[in-house]
């Protein structure tokens with residue numbers, strides 16, 4: 001692990017990029033909108049991921065024989081068992097989510113990375129975690145990792161109520177589920193931010209990310225360094241990639 005710079009209190013870490021061959025070990029439906037797929041493979045015995053919002057490249061060949069690569073959160077991993085779990089949001093028509101829909105036990109894929117991590121400290125006075133379905137795996141992982149002393153406020157936008165879940169967390173967590181992006185913005189606008197130093201994290205649709213960034217920084221006066229607001233996908237664009245800051 002090589003620390004290479006810091007931005008505010010976020011520690012950035014870079015790793016050698018590695019590709020690992022994996023195969024599907026288990027498939028579990030979560031609500032109607034998610035498939036939780038656990039992969040196994042010898043190559044996963046030294047897999048590591050330092051931050052809840054890391055991403056791996058999930059790679060497979062489509063029916064035309066073209067290589068498809070998409071970003072996914074390493075939701076859970078167990079090096080002893082050589083296992084890695086990804087939660088695929090079933091958003092409609094995308095090659096990766098369709099791959100997940102038709103996945104069978106034993107089916108092969110390749111994962112690359114994570115090539116780096118941005119480690120957000122756990123000791124902020126409060127953590128505001130915002131996102132849509134694509135960010136729910138990262139938010140859930142963060143809640144599992146936060147210590148008992150942490151205070152987390154979670155607002156998640158999900159179109160389907162049956163995708164709501166309870167979180168396993170030692171932290172003090174308050175959760176609000178909303179159905180539309182407008183409701184998420186309204187919930188954030190109305191939220192009185194707790195006292196002390198906090199951190200605001202968002203993952204989800206690019207248009208919503210832009211609105212959340214404006215709202216949090218300009219209206220709620222949170223310092224930019226105390227935010228990490230990422231576009232995970234963009235309406236009408238396949239394989240969207242947000243320009244990276246580094």
Ligand SMILES: Cc1cc2nc3c(=O)[nH]c(=O)nc-3n(C[C@H](O)[C@H](O)[C@H](O)COP(=O)(O)OP(=O)(O)OC[C@H]3O[C@@H](n4cnc5c(N)ncnc54)[C@H](O)[C@@H]3O)c2cc1C
Nearest residue numbers: 055072073089091094095096097233234235236237238239
């Ligand atoms: C750091 C990071 C972590 C991520 N982690 C996860 C994760 O753990 N689980 C997860 O499900 N996704 C995650 N995503 C989002 C995922 O990479 C995208 O949703 C990706 O586009 C899905 O690929 P696809 O082939 O299914 O759809 P694409 O072929 O990329 O897109 C096809 C169409 O579907 C639309 N679309 C794509 N994603 C969504 C969506 N989520 N909701 C609605 N419409 C969509 C596009 O606008 C496009 O019109 C993450 C993204 C990033 C950057």
